[in-house]
Each structure stands twice: as C-alpha cells, then as structure tokens.
Amino acid sequence: MRLPDGLPADIDLTRPSAARVYDYFLGGAHNFEVDRRLAEQIAAMTPHLAETMRAGRAFLRRGVRMLVGEGIDQFLDIGSGIPTAGNVHEVAREIDPRVRVVYVDIDPVAVAHSRSILAGDEQTGVVHGDLREPERILAEAQKLGLIDFGRPVGVLLAGVVHFIPDSDDPQEILATLRAATVPGSHLLLSHATHEGQPPEMLDAQRLSARTSTEITLRSRADVTAFFGGFTVVEPGVVHLPLWRPDGPADAVADPQRLGAFGGVGRHDGGAG
Numbered sequence: 303m304r305l306p307d308g309l310p311a312d313i314d315l316t317r318p319s320a321a322r323v324y325d326y327f328l329g330g331a332h333n334f335e336v337d338r339r340l341a342e343q344i345a346a347m348t349p350h351l352a353e354t355m356r357a358g359r360a361f362l363r364r365g366v367r368m369l370v371g372e373g374i375d376q377f378l379d380i381g382s383g384i385p386t387a388g389n390v391h392e393v394a395r396e397i398d399p400r401v402r403v404v405y406v407d408i409d410p411v412a413v414a415h416s417r418s419i420l421a422g423d424e425q426t427g428v429v430h431g432d433l434r435e436p437e438r439i440l441a442e443a444q445k446l447g448l449i450d451f452g453r454p455v456g457v458l459l460a461g462v463v464h465f466i467p468d469s470d471d472p473q474e475i476l477a478t479l480r481a482a483t484v485p486g487s488h489l490l491l492s493h494a495t496h497e498g499q500p501p502e503m504l505d506a507q508r509l510s511a512r513t514s515t516e517i518t519l520r521s522r523a524d525v526t527a528f529f530g531g532f533t534v535v536e537p538g539v540v541h542l543p544l545w546r547p548d549g550p551a552d553a554v555a556d557p558q559r560l561g562a563f564g565g566v567g568r569h570d571g572g573a574g
C-alpha cells in the first residue's frame with residue numbers, strides 16, 4: 303500500500319487507528335483497509351454511531367462559534383483528529399479572521415495530514431502530543447508562539463477524554479489544563495457514554511480495544527465532573543444535538559439515543 307506523502311515510515315498499518323476510523327465515519331479519505339473493516343464492524347453493531355460522530359462534529363462547530371462570539375481568539379484543540387472540512391480554524395475564522403489554533407493529536411497519521419494541510423498557514427500549528435502529558439502539550443504549544451496563556455484561551459477536548467482510562471487520572475489532566483488558563487478561558491468537552499445505550503454499545507466499546515486507544519464510557523455525572531473549576535454554561539452537559547442547536551439541521555428524532563454528552567464551561571477565576 304502506498305503511504306501518503308510525509309507519513310512517518312514506522313506507522314503500524316496492521317492495526318486500526320482511532321483517528322482514521324473516525325475519519326472514515328465522517329466520510330474522509332484518510333483511512334486504510336484495516337480501519338474501514340473495524341469501522342464497518344462497529345457500525346453494524348451500533349447503527350447510531352456514525353450519526354453520533356457527525357453530531358459530535360456539529361457540536362464542536364457550534365461550540366467554537368459560541369466561543370469566538372465570547373471573544374476567544376486562540377484555541378488549543380487536543381485530540382483534533384484528521385482535519386476534515388469545517389475544521390476549527392475554518393469555522394472560527396468565518397467570525398474572526400485573527401483566530402489562532404494549535405492542533406494536537408497522538409496519532410502520527412492525523413499529525414502528518416494536519417501538517418500537510420496547514421502548511422503555510424501561520425496562524426495554525428500542529429503538535430504531536432499525548433493528552434496524558436498535558437505539561438508537555440502546553441510547553442509545545444507555547445513554543446509555537448501562537449497561544450498567549452496570559453489571555454483567555456479555548457481548550458477543546460472533543461471526543462478525546464474517553465480515550466483516557468481512569469488509571470491515567472483524567473481529572474488530574476483536566477486540573478493541569480485549567481491551571482494553565484486564565485479567567486475568561488473556556489473548556490469545550492464531549493464524551494461517549496453508556497447511559498441509555500443498548501448492550502451493543504458495550505460490545506462496540508470492547509472492539510475499540512483493537513485500536514491503540516480503548517474507549518472508556520462514562521456517565522453524565524462523570525463527564526460533568528471533568529468541568530470542575532469551570533462554570534458550565536447553559537444548557538449544561540447534555541446529549542450533543544441538544545446543545546444550542548442552530549436549527550432543524552441539528553435536530554435528530556431521539557437525541558438520547560446518541561451515546562455522547564457535551565458541554566462548555568467558563569473559567570470564572572474561582573478555586574477549582
């Protein structure tokens with residue numbers, strides 16, 4: 303198989319990658335046979351999964367628009383994935399052309415594609431990093447000179463914290479990120495859940511163990527707790543299509559059946 307230009311030679315193509323499986327679900331072209339096979343298998347077990355992923359992307363777009371409206375002009379997007387149409391910098395710049403974005407992902411394929419797509423764009427940067435090492439991500443982002451952590455920043459954790467098992471202490475990771483931001487900053491977070499889901503969802507979750515990153519499904523209460531120290535804005539931590547829908551395009555018949563919650567929190571300066 304021919305690898306896309308610029309990809310590191312040591313990529314393991316015998317194992318599916320979460321970023322490429324996700325890309326396939328969103329209709330992207332940056333995936334391999336091994337990813338498509340796993341995606342088809344997961345889709346057959348959980349017919350709503352592709353819809354959930356599209357709802358996740360739409361939630362991210364609505365959230366970013368809201369944050370730019372609040373005056374946020376710099377974003378740290380961790381677990382950014384393979385850049386597909388309607389990426390964070392594109393959505394944000396429709397409102398404020400000065401917006402700067404640092405994209406971070408653990409997946410070398412996602413990073414290589416991001417670098418090639420964003421080459422020459424001086425308001426964006428790409429970091430190959432692991433959310434489990436937030437200090438290193440913050441240092442790398444700072445080195446790029448695109449984010450001033452003395453000013454409010456939008457931290458985006460869309461569909462990524464469920465890749466962090468409890469044993470890696472996601473609360474501590476969140477606390478580190480919050481401590482690095484000043485009041486006025488915002489956190490956007492979306493996360494897969496088992497709540498209200500059929501047993502097939504749990505089977506699909508077991509399949510995710512075949513990628514290098516297994517998924518941990520969490521309750522609404524668990525997801526809400528990740529906002530510790532942030533003030534969760536209206537309408538709270540809700541099923542993705544219910545978060546400030548733009549109109550009929552965001553409506554789905556039964557939002558509860560989509561197995562993911564999302565919300566946005568504001569750093570108001572209190573102790574957390």
Ligand SMILES: C[S@@+](CC[C@H](N)C(=O)[O-])C[C@H]1O[C@@H](n2cnc3c(N)ncnc32)[C@H](O)[C@@H]1O
Nearest residue numbers: 321381382383407408409432433460461462465
């Ligand atoms: C479901 S995709 C979400 C993409 C994008 N944020 C969105 O909402 O459309 C999850 C991404 O998180 C990345 N990821 C998984 N574990 C990670 C980690 N520990 N650190 C950084 N990125 C990670 C995967 O490689 C994948 O690209």
